[in-house]
Amino acid sequence: MEKIKIGIIGYGNLGKGAEKAVKLSKDMELVGIFTRRNKSEIDSDSNIYNISELEEFKGDIDVCILCGGSATDLWKQGPEIAKNFNTVDSFDTHAKIPEYFSQIDGSAKSGNNLSLISTGWDPGLFSIHRLFSQSIMPVGETYTFWGKGVSQGHGDAIRQIEGVKDAVQYTIPVEKVISEIQSGNILDLTTRDKHIRECYVVVEEEADKNKIENEIKSMPNYFSDYDTYVNFVSEDELKLNHSGMPHGGRVLRIGKTSENIKQIYEFKLDLGSNPEFTSAINVAYARAVYRLNKEGTKGAISVFDVPVSYLSIISPEEQRRLLL
Amino acid sequence: MEKIKIGIIGYGNLGKGAEKAVKLSKDMELVGIFTRRNKSEIDSDSNIYNISELEEFKGDIDVCILCGGSATDLWKQGPEIAKNFNTVDSFDTHAKIPEYFSQIDGSAKSGNNLSLISTGWDPGLFSIHRLFSQSIMPVGETYTFWGKGVSQGHGDAIRQIEGVKDAVQYTIPVEKVISEIQSGNILDLTTRDKHIRECYVVVEEEADKNKIENEIKSMPNYFSDYDTYVNFVSEDELKLNHSGMPHGGRVLRIGKTSENIKQIYEFKLDLGSNPEFTSAINVAYARAVYRLNKEGTKGAISVFDVPVSYLSIISPEEQRRLLL
Structure with a gap:
């Protein structure tokens, strides 16, 4: 099985949670964690890169999980990264969702990518x-x-x-x-x-x-x-x-x-743990984003647009046989 | 707004629940209830027809909601009706779902229709x-x-x-x-x-x-x-x-x-009320089936294949603005 190649952007609580969740996902491979901090400060056995190196990984990462904050990080990172990668984020400023959605939609479409915004548990x-x-x-x-x-x-x-x-x-x-x-x-x-x-x-x-x-x-x-x-x-x-x-x-x-x-x-x-649960959701949606983009879906979407089947590692036949 | 034209097949507890749920759905119109019973026995102000008349409504009903039982009714009615209409049913014999899915899939595809099986609350x-x-x-x-x-x-x-x-x-x-x-x-x-x-x-x-x-x-x-x-x-x-x-x-x-x-x-x-709740779910999935079939989806599907967005009467923009 070819694994889904994941990049984690940011290494606060959400980034750490995403790292754990990717490791529990047998169909995924963590390409690296991209951070603004000094690499030597990061205590992790994953590959650590500076966020400025991310663009060099274009084509080698299937989905970037954006683990920055909604107040400032995501407004800047989201539209930029969506040009070159599929993305998942947990943008959570409810009142600004329509504006953020529209910015991400434009960026993602320009790069034929798919971006799922505002996942997690609320929004999500x-x-x-x-x-x-x-x-x-x-x-x-x-x-x-x-x-x-x-x-x-x-x-x-x-x-x-x-x-x-x-x-x-x-x-x-x-x-x-x-x-x-x-x-x-x-x-x-x-x-x-x-x-x-x-x-x-x-x-x-x-x-x-x-x-x-x-x-x-x-x-x-x-x-x-x-x-x-x-x-x-x-x-x-x-x-x-x-x-x-x-x-x-x-x-x-x-x-x-x-x-x-x-x-x-x-x-x-x-x-x-709030951040570990949020990240677990984000990682499952990264699987869905990968598959939907493979099928040709582009632009911005939300959790409302994703069939639950796309979140699962098991086949549709097994899903129906075991869980329906 | 053009309304979604619904047929209800069977008038037991589920059929009665579906009738109520369709009336609460502003985007739907109940074309008729199709029953095996004597029409004069039915206490309802909806249009009542004999089930043998259903085929004459081909083209005039967008989705049939099948309200018969799983033990015998649906095995016979499901594959037959799926040839001529989009359908939603609440087939609930868990162990037989793969076999039922496969039969419905063949019928629905032969008529370019879409059939969602096994909805309700469990399965569902x-x-x-x-x-x-x-x-x-x-x-x-x-x-x-x-x-x-x-x-x-x-x-x-x-x-x-x-x-x-x-x-x-x-x-x-x-x-x-x-x-x-x-x-x-x-x-x-x-x-x-x-x-x-x-x-x-x-x-x-x-x-x-x-x-x-x-x-x-x-x-x-x-x-x-x-x-x-x-x-x-x-x-x-x-x-x-x-x-x-x-x-x-x-x-x-x-x-x-x-x-x-x-x-x-x-x-x-x-x-x-178990049947009223089950029917309320079936009616929302009828909306989704109508839309997905309009977009070209055919064959059998389950609740696992439907984005929640398709169940709602409100637009995707409003969904994001009000509920995300």
């Missing part, structure tokens, strides 16, 4: 469930809950406050509300009803804790619409108790198929 | 989750649980026993085992560990209840591998308390993405 799996459940039950209500898990963006926001040395923020769904929905109650929920935010914050010795707490709680977009709890902890405690990367969440739809009939559809994830 | 949605979760996490274990819900096949089996007038059988998952899996324990389970079977049986006045109970409990394939509980009830009680059609179940996969990291993937349904 959760998106599939929002679309699927609404498509089969047009009358109903869909709810998405996240957590308990660490939100990187919210931790970053706290770290911008003067006097803060480090911070971790947990998004926590309100279980009582979830139970009510699971029992078939259609609820009209505000942002505050659905999630609470719990912060663990390390401050400078002389910092004004009251002032910092108020600044966090009143921060627009990030915290002001939520019940927010702030805990001040030592650097050691943060490291010891809050350095894992668990996450999860669920998509729930209560559909009505006739006057008195409710149908409850639920998809739930409970993740030991 | 649950199949998608078994394949999806295994594709993204190749190392791990998948579990499927059904219930609490009525198993028509098991009720039928009880009704074959001498002295039995009527019966309802509930398949009930063992909650304790589910909780253990949800907390990340990989278990090696026998059939008996996963589900129990609860039977409500109405017998003839003179019947030997002990003998009937033993016959049920020792019935191979259906009951002998399970802890089975038999309750004898009156005809009135059966009608009053056991005539609903709730069902549900879940697919769980515990995946390992690295040595010490477990990821728990769960898909769960809690259904007020």
